Amino acid sequence: MEQDSRLAGTVRPGGRTARVRAAVLEATQDELVLHGFHGLSMDAVAARAGVGKTTVYRRWAGAAGLVADLMTELADQSAAHADTGTIEEDLRANALSVLAAITDERLGATLQAVIAAATCDKEAAAALSTFYERRITEWGKSIDLAIGRGELPEGTDGHEVIRAISAPLYYRLLVSKEPVDKATAERSATRALVAARNGAFIG
Amino acid sequence: MEQDSRLAGTVRPGGRTARVRAAVLEATQDELVLHGFHGLSMDAVAARAGVGKTTVYRRWAGAAGLVADLMTELADQSAAHADTGTIEEDLRANALSVLAAITDERLGATLQAVIAAATCDKEAAAALSTFYERRITEWGKSIDLAIGRGELPEGTDGHEVIRAISAPLYYRLLVSKEPVDKATAERSATRALVAARNGAFIG
Numbered sequence: 242m243e244q245d246s247r248l249a250g251t252v253r254p255g256g257r258t259a260r261v262r263a264a265v266l267e268a269t270q271d272e273l274v275l276h277g278f279h280g281l282s283m284d285a286v287a288a289r290a291g292v293g294k295t296t297v298y299r300r301w302a303g304a305a306g307l308v309a310d311l312m313t314e315l316a317d318q319s320a321a322h323a324d325t326g327t328i329e330e331d332l333r334a335n336a337l338s339v340l341a342a343i344t345d346e347r348l349g350a351t352l353q354a355v356i357a358a359a360t361c362d363k364e365a366a367a368a369l370s371t372f373y374e375r376r377i378t379e380w381g382k383s384i385d386l387a388i389g390r391g392e393l394p395e396g397t398d399g400h401e402v403i404r405a406i407s408a409p410l411y412y413r414l415l416v417s418k419e420p421v422d423k424a425t426a427e428r429s430a431t432r433a434l435v436a437a438r439n440g441a442f443i444g
Numbered sequence: 445m446e447q448d449s450r451l452a453g454t455v456r457p458g459g460r461t462a463r464v465r466a467a468v469l470e471a472t473q474d475e476l477v478l479h480g481f482h483g484l485s486m487d488a489v490a491a492r493a494g495v496g497k498t499t500v501y502r503r504w505a506g507a508a509g510l511v512a513d514l515m516t517e518l519a520d521q522s523a524a525h526a527d528t529g530t531i532e533e534d535l536r537a538n539a540l541s542v543l544a545a546i547t548d549e550r551l552g553a554t555l556q557a558v559i560a561a562a563t564c565d566k567e568a569a570a571a572l573s574t575f576y577e578r579r580i581t582e583w584g585k586s587i588d589l590a591i592g593r594g595e596l597p598e599g600t601d602g603h604e605v606i607r608a609i610s611a612p613l614y615y616r617l618l619v620s621k622e623p624v625d626k627a628t629a630e631r632s633a634t635r636a637l638v639a640a641r642n643g644a645f646i647g
Contacts, residue, residue, distance in 0.1 A: 277564065356618055357560040361480065370621040377620065404620065405635065408611035415559055416614050417580065417607065418573040432608065432636075432644040441638040 264290040265297060266314050269307045274350040278308065278358030278365055305364035308355060312372040315348070322380045328387035332406060332434050335380050336426035339407050343414055343421065356415065377403045384437075396443040405433040405442070467493040468500060469517050472510045477553040481511065481561030481568055508567035511558060515575040518551070525583045531590035535609060535637050538583050539629035542610050546617055546624065559618065580606045587640070599646040608636040608645070 268290035272281050281304040287297040301307045319342075323334035343349045358365035377400050384399030409429045413419040436442060471493035475484050484507040490500040504510045522545075526537035546552045561568035580603050587602030612632045616622040639645060 353563040357563040359621060360556040360560040360618065366621045369619065373620040401631075404615060405612055407619070408615035409608055411619050412607060412611035412614050415563065415618055416572065416610070417576040418562060418569045428604075432639045435642045435644040436635045436639040439638045439642055441635040 261290075261292055261296060261300075262310075265292055265301070265307070266311050269311050270347065270351055273308065273311070273354045274347060277354050278304075278362065281307070283307070305362070305368070308358075308365060309368040309371070311351075312355065312368040315351070316372050316375045319376060319379070322383045324383065324386065328383065328390075328392045329430075329434060331383040331387070332402070332430040333427060335383065335403060336406050336410070336430035337423070339410050340421060340423065340426040343410060353415070393437050394440050394443055397437055397440075398442050398444065401442050402433050402437050405436070406430050464493075464495055464499060464503075465513075468495055468504070468510070469514050472514050473550065473554055476511065476514070476557045477550060480557050481507075481565065484510070486510070508565070508571070511561075511568060512571040512574075514554075515558065515571040518554070519575050519578045522579060522582070525586045527586065527589065531586065531593075531595045532633075532637060534586040534590070535605070535633040536630060538586065538606060539609050539613070539633040540626070542613050543624060543626065543629040546613060556618070596640050597643050597646055600640055600643075601645050601647065604645050605636050605640050608639070609633050 265286060268286045269281070271289060272286055276282075276285075283297055283301070283304060284294060286304075286307060287294045290297070297307075301310060320338060323331040323338075325331050325334065343352060355365055355369050359369045380403045381399035384393060384397055384402050387393045388395060388397055388399075406429050410421050410426060413421045413425065433442075468489060471489045472484070474492060475488055479485075479488075486500055486504070486507060487497060489507075489510060490497045493500070500510075504513060523541060526534040526541075528534050528537065546555060558568055558572050562572045583606045584602035587596060587600055587605050590596045591598060591600055591602075609632050612635075613624050613629060616624045616628065636645075
């Protein structure tokens with residue numbers, strides 16, 4: 242897993258550098274949830290993390306840099322794709338993991354703060370794009386496994402299937418402001434699967 | 445059409461009340477695009493519209509009230525559902541109309557400003573919800589017509605089909621920050637149709 246190697250290697254858990262980064266990213270997330278992206282201040286993050294301002298300014302290039310690093314860390318911590326042995330169950334697991342993320346009080350608020358900022362800020366948009374690209378790529382592997390097992394037609398675009406499962410959940414959350422629950426998530430997975438089985442995601 | 449009757453009736457085109465409302469909503473949209481929802485000021489709207497502040501304060505209860513009325517007006521102005529005679533073409537028209545809205549420089553920026561605000565403001569969320577509910581209900585009629593023609597199974601949930609077509613476009617626009625083009629829109633319509641034909645939108 243890329244996640245394991247990164248956390249065990251680059252970040253050196255237990256080292257001072259790793260502890261500072263963990264404290265600063267935790268504080269960044271707290272501030273983001275409380276004040277939004279445009280209310281994020283390097284000084285407030287440093288104070289909340291109990292880390293010297295100069296350290297924060299030296300290591301992260303502005304508030305947008307903090308958010309980008311936070312999104313990298315959240316992607317690192319995200320679960321690997323499911324591999325239950327059937328595509329039905331893998332896609333259902335994907336939909337439920339998206340539901341869990343967006344309805345989690347802290348993670349959901351973090352994602353919504355960055356999504357709101359990204360409507361008018363290029364750096365927030367880049368951080369968001371990187372995060373979701375990694376999640377889409379990771380879960381796309383479940384579709385490749387299904388193609389290998391003969392459950393889905395050759396040439397099915399796994400990334401598009403994963404986007405199609407997430408999309409209705411985010412649409413309700415952000416756009417139509419309708420409730421998102423387990424039934425919504427399960428229906429979304431089923432509909433994407435029906436379309437995929439019938440070749441609608443080829444090419 | 446509810447649209448026609450409202451514009452021709454309640455608003456009394458040509459009357460002073462209608463002219464004031466048109467000027468104020470136009471100015472609201474300008475300010476929203478320039479400064480976002482949280483930067484929207486009643487005074488700036490009144491000045492830009494060339495309308496007395498007292499008139500604006502008397503008629504609209506705050507900035508959120510202006511945005512709610514703007515969203516009502518935008519829903520009024522939106523096109524009625526397509527009725528081409530085939531569900532393929534109607535759904536394709538729906539996808540292309542969503543694409544046109546979100547990529548329109550002015551309308552797209554307006555929708556994104558309200559979507560961003562709605563992540564943390566209940567009044568913005570309510571205005572957004574009302575707007576999309578009306579669009580979803582309007583276009584859901586195309587699915588009912590298709591069921592009547594025998595093109596889609598009885599019990600197909602037209603509102604869900606319409607949400608499913610829009611969702612991947614908004615997901616790319618707001619969440620994964622990926623390009624949204626004509627091919628994206630057409631694929632979205634096709635995939636929803638394939639799932640609908642195979643009964644995935646029943647119930």
